[in-house]
Amino acid sequence: RRSTGSYELTEEQLANLRKLEVFTYVWFFVLGASAGSFLNVVIYRLPAGRRLVGRSMCPGCDQQIALRDNIPILGWLRLRGRCRECGVRISVRYPLVEAAIGGWFALLLAGELLSGGGNLPVRTPNMYAGVVWIIWYTKWDLIGIFFFHCFLGCVVFAAALIQWDGHPLPRRLT
Numbered sequence: 001r002r003s004t005g006s007y008e009l010t011e012e013q014l015a016n017l018r019k020l021e022v023f024t025y026v027w028f029f030v031l032g033a034s035a036g037s038f039l040n041v042v043i044y045r046l047p048a049g050r051r052l053v054g055r056s057m058c059p060g061c062d063q064q065i066a067l068r069d070n071i072p073i074l075g076w077l078r079l080r081g082r083c084r085e086c087g088v089r090i091s092v093r094y095p096l097v098e099a100a101i102g103g104w105f106a107l108l109l110a111g112e113l114l115s116g117g118g119n120l121p122v123r124t125p126n127m128y129a130g131v132v133w134i135i136w137y138t139k140w141d142l143i144g145i146f147f148f149h150c151f152l153g154c155v156v157f158a159a160a161l162i163q164w165d166g167h168p169l170p171r172r173l174t
Helices: 011-045 074-078 093-113 131-136 140-164
Strands: 002-004 007-009
Touching: 007 011, 011 093, 011 131, 011 140, 074 093, 093 140
Parallel strands: none
Antiparallel strands: 002 007
């Protein structure tokens, strides 16, 4: 038995708590990688004046990318960075953006949500922290701040990459 504050937890309970934490980190990373996948669409299509909705297409042969190949990070790895139809190379930037945004979501999860808001200057930190108290016993104000920071980070990241590519920032983004 180990003591965690005023509670005594068995080794089995501690192991289950760690599994829940790992599951939560993985879930938020996947959520962020999915947001990163959409961010790739924004970065590519918005400066070109194209619609943001619609299926992804190969830049070489204009074939639609199959849903099984459009899974963030894994789809690119499974295809070894090439189009299934024509074999043209697909930039490594796509999975890197997805991984970066997934990492951003996981970092914010640790720094904001699981700390109980301990790093936020205008909010009194929660008395209890950790995955059970913050995620599964929802603190909606803290989750709202978390998602605002996720969104803000995505917008800044997209703007930076659009400018990196040499395009002016579209008005819709600013």
